[in-house]
Amino acid sequence: LTSQDGRVLRAVGEHQGRLCSRDLKERCADGQDHSARTWATRKRELTVLSSSRIAGAITKATHDQWALARRCQAAHIQTLEAGIRTLRHRLSLPVGAPGTKRAAGGYGSRSEWFRKSRRLAALEDRHTAAVAEWQAGRVRVVRGGRRLLNTRHHLTQARLTEDQWRERWEAERWFIAADGESGKGFGNETIRVTPDGEVSIRLPAPLAHLANAQHGRYTLTSTVAFAYRGAEWADRIAAHRAVAYRIHLDTERGRWYLTASWQRPVVKTIPLKTACARGMVGVDTNADHFAAYQLDRHGNPVGDPRRFPYDLSGTAGHRDAQIRHALTRLIHWAKQAGVAAIGIEDLDFTTEKTREKHGRRKRFRQLISGIPTGKLKARLVSMAAEHGLSIAAVDPAYTSRWGAQHWQKPLTTPRRKMSRHDAASIAIGRRALGHPIRRRTAPPPHDRSDRAGHRTVQAGPGDPGREGTRPPTTDRPPEGPSPNGTRKREPSASNTVRDAPSTQQWVQDSLMHTG
Incomplete structure (x- = not known):
């Protein structure tokens, strides 16, 4: 300027x-x-x-x-x-x-x-x-912030002089903002921004003598540009829809910034069955990352686990930016995966954050206090609605323990390393889909027609073969060929004794399902 x-x-x-x-x-x-x-x-x-x-x-x-x-x-x-x-x-x-x-x-x-x-x-x-x-x-x-007010008594630790603190304090207490109005010129009468980026401000009555344009307005010499959602902003002001603006000074950089904001329609709630029709992405929230896993509509894990790290150290602005960046990556991956919903835990650490329960375990209290529970849910709901995704919040009880018990070891391979957090994301996604966390239910009683065959819970009730038996787990089935009529692996011949038993065994895929 x-x-x-x-x-x-x-x-x-x-x-x-x-x-x-x-x-x-x-x-x-x-x-x-x-x-x-x-x-x-x-x-x-x-x-x-x-x-x-x-x-x-x-x-x-x-x-x-x-x-x-x-x-x-x-x-x-x-x-x-x-x-x-x-x-x-x-x-x-x-x-x-x-x-x-x-x-x-x-x-x-x-x-x-x-x-x-x-x-x-x-x-x-x-x-x-x-x-x-x-x-x-x-x-x-405290207008300007209580933290900045208390910084006045600790200028040496904050590495500020009194003049620098005074400049920052006055800038934080300024007010240059205006709400938008639909139907008015470019969506705002007080602070008006044209499609070309020209900014004009309606001056208060005592400062009308500073105007350089008609009707008591002051037009800035320089123009503005929006690098983020600029096309959406241009569409709104072209239709004269309400846009709110705020102008503030960054004293550290010596720059003036203009922030535009607008309100979106209320997010519509859809039935859970409709949201889960194309599967789910389960998300486990941790102190430094989001652990996510894609599941199909039957609750089967698809592909490999994903992690979206963030760093919650530093200033509030830095923490907020880290959360937004991690959520943006998560939402974009969910859209690429083709799902319509994201499952998260409904976490609340109000009781856990108090020092009375954990005593001297200060590091642990800092860990759980750093998990952004409230801000995460608010931001995830609003950001997911922009991309047509739904959010399902589930009970967080035992998701980490049961996820590690039923999913961590079966999914671990030489090329895939599974952590407790990855397994917990599967448990969260299955609970959001309405499935039990464990991979299989108990066998039915012996008076049933299938005679203690194992029933899978990865398929829907109407899918054929849902209650079918598992393939035999021995090399040579005692009652003829396997249920599917083929062997998974042919027995290898012995090189020493002719009638020695084969060293190969039938391998049962723990995630095998029909449907």
């Missing part, structure tokens, strides 16, 4: 940022007494100092920020309750009592028991205060 463009954007951001801070303060003061009348009053006051559309964007952003703070407050209360339950359970056990797979045991010494009893009292006090704030509708919000 030119120097004049930069000055205008800074002036607009500072002015609207002050209005946004004032409106957020009033919204927090209203608490649960908020109503449509108070909302209209705030919007009228903001309209005088800006415009009607800018006032609407500011109040909407304020409501979103207040609602986010309420959700975080509810999650904090749930975490405290989980810690209190675990502490009460462990304190009720005798000192040194062993734990189980589902619950931790007693504490190792009397001194540790005493320290944890004091911590229980502290958590109960925090819980009482948090519930009181929740019931009163009181939230704690």
Whole structure:
């Protein structure tokens, strides 16, 4: 941008940022007494100092920020309750009592028991205060971010000077955003972007003297271009459909960025039977990768396992980009495989993340806390809907254990290495398809016509041969030829003794099925 463009954007951001801070303060003061009348009053006051559309964007952003703070407050209360339950359970056990797979045991010494009893009292006090704030509708919000605010006290560790921190802090508190309107020029009246990339901004009333175009607008000298989904954006603005824009400054790079966003229709829910008609891709979520396996409609694994790694270290933006990249690769592979659905676990680590259950196992708590459960489901549903894929969430109980028990060893070959995570993805996919995880059911009773023949569960109920017997497992079947009339492998002749038994044996394919 030119120097004049930069000055205008800074002036607009500072002015609207002050209005946004004032409106957020009033919204927090209203608490649960908020109503449509108070909302209209705030919007009228903001309209005088800006415009009607800018006032609407500011109040909407304020409501979103207040609602986010309420959700975080509810999650904090749930975490405290989980810690209190675990502490009460462990304190009720005798000192040194062993734990189980589902619950931790007693504490190792009397001194540790005493320290944890004091911590229980502290958590109960925090819980009482948090519930009181929740019931009163009181939230704690920092425009610009609490982390950046606390960085002011640790400039040396952050490798920032006071001026650098101040510049970043002011840039984060600016507000240059506008919601779109369908039917208006190029989908937005406040921040307008033409198909050629020309950007013009409707200035607030106190800054109207900075306009360089008609109707109080300022047109930037440079143009913009969208490298991602640019064709979709062009189609929307050509049809004058709503597009929201946000302009922000990256102080580290010294660049201005414009972000476009729009809302998609609600994802339609389809019957599970329809989604599973072409098979399923089972996905096992881990701390550093997604393990995926393709299954046909009968639950049989197809091909080799796939892994999609990601790195969740670093900043929040880096973590979000890593998740989006891994999900994009997963969805593209699922589309190439020809399936119509993806099966995932419905994970919830609220209880596991508390330090009261795992004690000093800090590395393990960090491991499960790093698994992006909530963000993964939200992003996967929205991204999969763009490609016509459905998402099936299943119960995560015993998927890793049973997957390793029934699928890891049979699928391991000299050319294919199977891990517990790969086997777990098969278990997840089979559970999403409605099949049991184990490969075969128990033989029927001896009073059945097939006489204890093994029934496979990889085929549908109407497929012929589903309850057929297995091929014989000996070299020379005692009752004539094999069921299919042919041998898998001819017996080899002995080179030493003429009547010596053959060294070759019948090989039963554990994944053999009909249908």
